[in-house]
Amino acid sequence: MTGAAIRAEGICKSFDAVVALNGVRIELQPGEVHALIGENGSGKSTLLSILAGAQAPDDGTIFVGGDAHGSLQPRQARGLGIASVQQEPQLAPALTVGENIMMGRLAVKGGLVAWKDVHRDAQRVLDFLGISLSASAPVSSLSTGRRQLVEIAKGLVDEPRVLLLDEATSSLDDADVAALFAVVRTLRERGVAIGFVSHRLKEVMTLADRATVLRDGNLVGTLPMAELDEHRLVSMMVGRNLDTYWHKAEVTPGKVVLEAKGVTRGPLGNISIHVREGEIVGLAGLVGSGRSALMRTLMGVKPARIGEIAVAGAPVRIRSPREAHRLGLAYVPEDRKAEGLVMGWSILRNAALSIMNGRGPLAILGKAFDRNAYEHGSTGLRIKASSPQQVVRQLSGGNQQKVVIARELATSPRVLLLDEPTRGIDVGAKEDIYAQLATLVRQGMGVLVASSELPELLGICDRIYVMFRCSIVAELKAAEASEGTIAYWASGAHEMNANGAPS
Ligand SMILES: Nc1ncnc2c1ncn2[C@@H]1O[C@H](COP(=O)(O)OP(=O)(O)OP(=O)(O)O)[C@@H](O)[C@H]1O
Numbered sequence: 001m002t003g004a005a006i007r008a009e010g011i012c013k014s015f016d017a018v019v020a021l022n023g024v025r026i027e028l029q030p031g032e033v034h035a036l037i038g039e040n041g042s043g044k045s046t047l048l049s050i051l052a053g054a055q056a057p058d059d060g061t062i063f064v065g066g067d068a069h070g071s072l073q074p075r076q077a078r079g080l081g082i083a084s085v086q087q088e089p090q091l092a093p094a095l096t097v098g099e100n101i102m103m104g105r106l107a108v109k110g111g112l113v114a115w116k117d118v119h120r121d122a123q124r125v126l127d128f129l130g131i132s133l134s135a136s137a138p139v140s141s142l143s144t145g146r147r148q149l150v151e152i153a154k155g156l157v158d159e160p161r162v163l164l165l166d167e168a169t170s171s172l173d174d175a176d177v178a179a180l181f182a183v184v185r186t187l188r189e190r191g192v193a194i195g196f197v198s199h200r201l202k203e204v205m206t207l208a209d210r211a212t213v214l215r216d217g218n219l220v221g222t223l224p225m226a227e228l229d230e231h232r233l234v235s236m237m238v239g240r241n242l243d244t245y246w247h248k249a250e251v252t253p254g255k256v257v258l259e260a261k262g263v264t265r266g267p268l269g270n271i272s273i274h275v276r277e278g279e280i281v282g283l284a285g286l287v288g289s290g291r292s293a294l295m296r297t298l299m300g301v302k303p304a305r306i307g308e309i310a311v312a313g314a315p316v317r318i319r320s321p322r323e324a325h326r327l328g329l330a331y332v333p334e335d336r337k338a339e340g341l342v343m344g345w346s347i348l349r350n351a352a353l354s355i356m357n358g359r360g361p362l363a364i365l366g367k368a369f370d371r372n373a374y375e376h377g378s379t380g381l382r383i384k385a386s387s388p389q390q391v392v393r394q395l396s397g398g399n400q401q402k403v404v405i406a407r408e409l410a411t412s413p414r415v416l417l418l419d420e421p422t423r424g425i426d427v428g429a430k431e432d433i434y435a436q437l438a439t440l441v442r443q444g445m446g447v448l449v450a451s452s453e454l455p456e457l458l459g460i461c462d463r464i465y466v467m468f469r470c471s472i473v474a475e476l477k478a479a480e481a482s483e484g485t486i487a488y489w490a491s492g493a494h495e496m497n498a499n500g501a502p503s
Pocket residue numbers: 015018019020038039040041042043044045046047087384385393394395396397398399424426
């Protein structure tokens with residue numbers, strides 16, 4: 001094919017002993033959505049960052065607009081019309097949405113930055129995207145999902161010819177995903193070439209025209225989506241067939257291990273929930289509905305001032321995450337980079353962090369102990385790293401998330417709180433996490449899991465609470481619930497009267 005918007009050939013990239021890319025070829029045509037698929041650590045982000053000029057390949061050539069380049073500089077790539085949205089949010093939390101979007105392109109009038117223009121221009125981009133956000137809102141006030149929308153808006157300011165999206169949808173809820181897809185389709189019609197990484201295969205199948213599959217840094221192949229189904233895609237990715245998917249543990253729930261009664265904190269209003277031994281309880285709701293805030297309150301990150309919390313029947317005051325850990329609560333937060341991991345530490349030291357929380361600062365010195373705990377926690381997660389001593393910053397996004405999950409499982413908690421546990425995790429590892437949860441609840445652990453992926457909640461939970469505007473609005477048995485009923489409650493439809501107006 002000729003006339004590719006961007007093409008790369010023979011791309012090789014190694015980090016010490018790790019071969020991230022081995023002679024990979026990819027080509028994005030104008031007006032196509034091209035999915036890049038592969039397990040965690042297969043080289044997707046590395047390839048996109050090479051196309052965006054953020055990293056230089058060891059070998060290979062990048063062709064843009066008829067010119068061959070051995071590598072690109074970030075500024076040069078932007079000048080060539082290549083925009084990218086990276087997997088890790090790069091926003092400055094202290095600045096407003098508009099300032100972040102327009103960063104690097106600030107309009108200067110008479111030697112001063114024209115803030116009014118900045119916010120007006122940014123607002124136009126947001127409105128075009130159909131994102132209901134104010135350009136003057138501080139980024140620090142936004143959820144992870146909303147921040148990701150700001151990242152995308154930022155990538156679109158220069159009207160790029162090539163747009164590279166690395167897991168741009170992973171922390172968005174269905175409504176925001178739909179809004180983003182509408183934008184992507186519009187851009188495609190305008191002839192933009194879109195490179196798209198996502199672990200949500202269903203979503204990929206509906207959006208992409210072609211897919212390139214990577215496995216361990218090698219090109220498996222590039223195929224039109226019309227020739228692929230989910231099964232074929234998965235077997236190309238993992239090199240084996242996956243048949244079982246949801247691992248629903250058939251456990252009769254025991255005593256209540258975690259209970260909240262009338263808990264109120266900040267926007268959270270009068271929350272009452274409970275989790276039993278051997279039970280997986282879901283928290284459904286839109287982005288911003290309070291699921292993460294509730295988890296942070298239960299964990300003592302933002303302690304409850306009003307209401308009662310009991311663990312295994314005993315009333316407790318949880319004033320810090322350390323106290324929560326000591327009581328047997330473990331927590332995998334949504335924003336793993338900010339709340340979960342010390343990026344400059346090794347995997348092992350990170351794994352030891354939560355154990356240390358429960359046992360005092362000296363525990364971290366016990367190396368043998370760390371390793372045992374880590375090995376216990378990481379069972380089945382297939383973390384791709386050169387060794388447990390490897391620095392976490394060097395791991396792929398999905399593998400960093402697996403480290404947080406392994407670390408929390410290593411504490412053998414009574415209750416495990418998971419916020420979007422499989423976001424950014426490949427299909428093979430998702431299956432492993434579900435299987436691991438099934439084993440743990442059989443041993444009596446209780447699980448509270450927040451997820452924006454309704455099939456996931458319906459697949460693994462016994463019961464599901466639905467949140468709307470920071471309150472619990474419904475409690476459903478998973479066996480009797482459907483995506484439709486959950487969406488009904490989560491969208492606030494119950495508050496509308498027959499005319500569609502709030503009652
Ligand atoms: N700066 C780095 N230093 C060392 N190793 C690295 C570095 N960046 C990436 N790697 C390694 O290169 C391999 C490919 O990583 P990459 O981030 O491209 O994977 P990915 O396909 O995007 O995975 P994920 O789905 O988890 O995001 C991994 O083994 C990773 O550990």
